Amino acid sequence: MTALLSPLLEQLATKFRQVSRYDYCFPYNIERAILHSFPISIVKLSKPSVQDIQEWLKARGLTIVPIGTPDRPLFGCTVIYRNRGFFFVDGLLDEAEQRFTLAHELAHYLRDYDYLRELAIQKLGPKILEVLDDERVPEDDERVFAILEGVRLNVYTHLMERGNDGSMVDDITNQAEADADYLALELIAPYESVLQYADVKPHTLERKLLGERLRPVLIYTFDLPNSIANQYATRLANFFGRRPSVKEWLGI
Amino acid sequence: MSNQEMMTRMAYRASSNPDYIAYLFELYSSAEKTEWSAIARQLGLDEIRLARVALSRRPRQETFDEDIERIAEYVEVDVTELLSILRHAEALEVFRANSNRTGKRWLMAARDKEDENESDI
Numbered sequence: 001m002t003a004l005l006s007p008l009l010e011q012l013a014t015k016f017r018q019v020s021r022y023d024y025c026f027p028y029n030i031e032r033a034i035l036h037s038f039p040i041s042i043v044k045l046s047k048p049s050v051q052d053i054q055e056w057l058k059a060r061g062l063t064i065v066p067i068g069t070p071d072r073p074l075f076g077c078t079v080i081y082r083n084r085g086f087f088f089v090d091g092l093l094d095e096a097e098q099r100f101t102l103a104h105e106l107a108h109y110l111r112d113y114d115y116l117r118e119l120a121i122q123k124l125g126p127k128i129l130e131v132l133d134d135e136r137v138p139e140d141d142e143r144v145f146a147i148l149e150g151v152r153l154n155v156y157t158h159l160m161e162r163g164n165d166g167s168m169v170d171d172i173t174n175q176a177e178a179d180a181d182y183l184a185l186e187l188i189a190p191y192e193s194v195l196q197y198a199d200v201k202p203h204t205l206e207r208k209l210l211g212e213r214l215r216p217v218l219i220y221t222f223d224l225p226n227s228i229a230n231q232y233a234t235r236l237a238n239f240f241g242r243r244p245s246v247k248e249w250l251g252i
Numbered sequence: 253m254s255n256q257e258m259m260t261r262m263a264y265r266a267s268s269n270p271d272y273i274a275y276l277f278e279l280y281s282s283a284e285k286t287e288w289s290a291i292a293r294q295l296g297l298d299e300i301r302l303a304r305v306a307l308s309r310r311p312r313q314e315t316f317d318e319d320i321e322r323i324a325e326y327v328e329v330d331v332t333e334l335l336s337i338l339r340h341a342e343a344l345e346v347f348r349a350n351s352n353r354t355g356k357r358w359l360m361a362a363r364d365k366e367d368e369n370e371s372d373i
Contacts, residue, residue, distance in 0.1 A: 032332050036317075041340035050362070060283045062347040064358065073365040080359040084346040090365075101363050108361040134350070134357050176361070 004191055004239050005182060012110045013186040026197075027095075027223035028188045030102045039084050040109065042102065044091030049073050053088055076101035078108050082133045083117065096225045103184035111179055116152060123149040185232055189222040194236065197221050206248070207241030256300050263306035273323075274306035276341035283344050294333055301327050305334070 005013070016022070020033040034040055045052060051071040057064055057079070064079060075097065077088040087105040089098055120128050124145055131138045131153055138146070138153050146153045185191075195202065198217045200210060211233045218229035253261075267278035277291055292302040304327050311319035320338075324331045 035332055035335040035339060039339060039342060041343045042336070043340075057347075060344060060348075062344070064347070064360075075363040075365050077362040078359060081357070082346050082350060084343040085359070086343055104363045105361070108359065112361065113359040132357060180361070180363075 004236075005186060006179070008111070008115070009179060009183045009186065012107075012115060012183060013190070016106075016110060016187055024193060026189070026193070026221050027099065030099055030106065030188055034087065034102060034106055038106070038109065040080070040106075041086050043086050043088050044098075045088055046092050047073060047090055048077065048088055050077075053077050053079070056088070076105050078105045080109060080113050083113075094225075096223045099188055099223060100184060100225055100228055103188045104180050106187065107180040107183035108176070111183060112176055120146070120151045120153065123151050128153070185224075185228070189218060189224060189232065191236060191240075194218065194222065195240065200240075202240040203242050205242060206244055207237045210241040211237035256303075259303035259307070260299055263303040266307055270345075271309055272306065273308050273310055273338070276310065276338055276345070277306050279344055280337050280341040283341075291337065294337070295329050296333070297327065297329060301329070305329060311338070 003010070016033075016037075020037040022033075031042060034042060043056070045056065048056075049071050050069060053074075054064075064081070074088070075090055075093065079085050079088075087102060087109075089101050089105070091098070093101065117129075117132055120132060124142060128138075128142065130136050131142065143153065145151075194214060194217060198210075198213050200213060205213065214233040214236055215229055218224045218233055219226060222229075224232065263274050263277075266272040266274035269275055277288060280286070281288055281291060288302065289299075292299060295302065295305070297305065305323060308323045308326070309319075311323070320331060320335065323329070324334065
């Protein structure tokens with residue numbers, strides 16, 4: 001692995017910081033950043049499930065395509081159409097879990113909607129918005145250009161499918177969820193800031209020690225949920241930790 | 253009729269005009285089954301200042317930030333609270349206007365409540 005994040009996720013994180021005028025104050029107020037910078041409403045429900053969200057939308061006369069998956073409890077959910085929509089989050093979660101959940105939903109919006117939409121506009125021109133917003137079907141030349149430019153016009157994504165045992169149903173969903181987690185962390189706990197707060201330079205501290213140094217920083221400075229902080233600390237330590245010398249490894 | 257009554261009446265009249273924030277307040281109010289007085293409390297405003305916000309033109313997409321800042325300065329309202337209402341109302345507006353469309357250009361995604369040990373970061 002040559003980089004902690006893929007080029008796309010780095011690009012999305014950079015764009016987010018520009019758009020949101022990132023203030024590098026931690027714990028990061030992602031809720032405020034979302035409201036100020038994106039056309040999305042945040043809705044807090046009590047222990048929502050898939051069905052609760054469908055009923056919430058139905059109660060307001062909002063018809064969406066059927067979510068079509070078995071009911072299950074959620075930390076959060078994203079529903080976006082024509083570049084407007086809702087981030088649902090369990091309002092009974094503690095602040096840390098709500099923060100990470102909102103960051104995860106924002107990561108989906110940035111990766112699985114906004115980026116694809118911007119790419120289509122960049123490659124095919126602003127008129128393609130009429131297609132992306134379901135006002136008309138694409139013309140033949142638009143279909144051809146889309147294929148040639150590697151742009152998806154049936155752009156948007158239903159990532160809520162799960163197997164009966166709750167597992168991801170395909171690689172696309174699996175990768176999207178993994179990327180959403182990685183990007184979410186970069187939005188609320190950028191790795192460079194984490195290392196700075198831990199007062200550590202890359203590749204100077206042995207991995208185990210680095211992980212032990214990072215863990216409390218992630219929990220107390222960046223206010224990540226404990227389990228997320230543990231895993232992120234391990235990941236950062238694996239990437240930025242110094243490998244033991246042969247002597248250290250042999251214990252001599 | 254007092255100044256306050258006149259402004260309140262004007263704000264309610266403007267609520268049928270999509271060019272004004274009053275329209276979004278009314279959308280929010282009817283969807284969430286909440287009175288305008290509750291909106292005023294949420295925004296920390298009295299009736300006259302609420303009416304002033306309501307009678308402001310909707311922020312334009314291309315100058316959204318500047319328009320919001322201008323309204324917030326004019327009335328001294330918390331921008332984040334105002335945005336929470338406006339974003340909500342705009343999402344309702346777009347979803348309702350397109351409820352008959354059968355297109356598939358949606359994003360739907362979720363963070364499942366799973367065993368925390370199963371997360372893979």
